[in-house]
Amino acid sequence: MISRPAYDIDSWRRRIPLLASCIPMNNCSQAPQTDATRAAAERYLDSWNRSGMDWDAWMAEVALAKRAFAKLIGAAPSDVAVFGSVSAATSAVASALDFDGQRRRIVVSGMEFPGVAHVWLAQGRRGAQLCQVAMHEDQPNDYDSLIDERTALVSASHGWYVNGFVQDVARIAARARAAGALSFVDAYQTLGAVPVNVRDLGVDFLAAGTLKFLMGVSGISFLYVRPEIVELLQPTVTGWFGRSAPFAFDAQTLDWSPNASRFDGGTPPVVNAYIARAGMEIIDDVNPVSIRAWHEVLARHLIDGGRARGLTLHGTDNVRQKTATTAFVVPDSHAVETAMRARGVLPSARGQVIRLAPHFYNTLDDVDCALDTLADVIRAR
Numbered sequence: 001m002i003s004r005p006a007y008d009i010d011s012w013r014r015r016i017p018l019l020a021s022c023i024p025m026n027n028c029s030q031a032p033q034t035d036a037t038r039a040a041a042e043r044y045l046d047s048w049n050r051s052g053m054d055w056d057a058w059m060a061e062v063a064l065a066k067r068a069f070a071k072l073i074g075a076a077p078s079d080v081a082v083f084g085s086v087s088a089a090t091s092a093v094a095s096a097l098d099f100d101g102q103r104r105r106i107v108v109s110g111m112e113f114p115g116v117a118h119v120w121l122a123q124g125r126r127g128a129q130l131c132q133v134a135m136h137e138d139q140p141n142d143y144d145s146l147i148d149e150r151t152a153l154v155s156a157s158h159g160w161y162v163n164g165f166v167q168d169v170a171r172i173a174a175r176a177r178a179a180g181a182l183s184f185v186d187a188y189q190t191l192g193a194v195p196v197n198v199r200d201l202g203v204d205f206l207a208a209g210t211l212k213f214l215m216g217v218s219g220i221s222f223l224y225v226r227p228e229i230v231e232l233l234q235p236t237v238t239g240w241f242g243r244s245a246p247f248a249f250d251a252q253t254l255d256w257s258p259n260a261s262r263f264d265g266g267t268p269p270v271v272n273a274y275i276a277r278a279g280m281e282i283i284d285d286v287n288p289v290s291i292r293a294w295h296e297v298l299a300r301h302l303i304d305g306g307r308a309r310g311l312t313l314h315g316t317d318n319v320r321q322k323t324a325t326t327a328f329v330v331p332d333s334h335a336v337e338t339a340m341r342a343r344g345v346l347p348s349a350r351g352q353v354i355r356l357a358p359h360f361y362n363t364l365d366d367v368d369c370a371l372d373t374l375a376d377v378i379r380a381r
């Protein structure tokens, strides 16, 4: 394991104003603002103020954001559609599937983020049958026995939002493909934290937003669609940007775009695209492989330090099987979060756990301070 990051952590820290007043350890929820993301938002505001409307430049920004996302996941920009949320992207995927034939099953892990699981549940009205994979908080889920010739789609969250457990989605996607089913991966908790290449993973769909480890903002998400299948799909959740010629303004013809932009809907989230691209470019500059190496060090320090302070770990202690997000079981997680915030540490409460999710700019001292604060807060309750 390395002893320091491969990049200049101090110069990156200088670019995050929030570090002057507190320790953000909630990157699994919302990453802090940087000079670059702020400048990107200001570029949009300046453009709007200067020209009233700079449509071509704004559309070019959205295309650049798609390009940045594509680069991060090893895809082509034409393989990427843009949405306002992962839930919306999932709904569009669901709307492109039929559930009235032999293949009407959706195999879903218990590790789905609720917004994704809800979309699959809602397909029940359209004839879909949901098969829930039994869930273990720290072991691979057992998809194999549930995937067969009745399966339309397998949905797998890459990194579990509760404790950062990383599923082997390449294996799950291969199993789905072998059974003639499609695979959908929610990579919201892994992009920016774990290097991802969609071609290596072999997935059919991959969705993620940008406000967590991609250092971005809410209100924008991206969907990768494997180019080999895209022309077979016609989402009924659609809009004029899904057309091959949106600016023909032809209301009589449903001319499907030949690539993933057939999944685009209405006017894209322009200001969010400015900020999202700036965030993704930071991750690209720092380098996902170097980030992952440092995350493993931080996660090890969190797990060992948590144990030394008597905290109860939720999930695996194998840092190769998780993101840097480390969860500890606490009584009344929201009260614990509030108390920690008052002491200058930003954690993230979810159900019965407090998540400590450092990122590339966090130090081992940050981790120690966060753990001391968590242990003190619990002791004082």
Ligand SMILES: Cc1ncc(COP(=O)(O)O)c(C=O)c1O
Pocket (backbone or CB within 6 Å): 084, 085, 086, 087, 088, 113, 115, 116, 157, 159, 160, 161, 186, 187, 188, 189, 209, 221
């Ligand atoms: C794994 C995961 N998927 C999806 C979401 C939310 O998706 P959205 O709000 O964009 O629908 C989150 C967190 O907000 C998440 O952690």
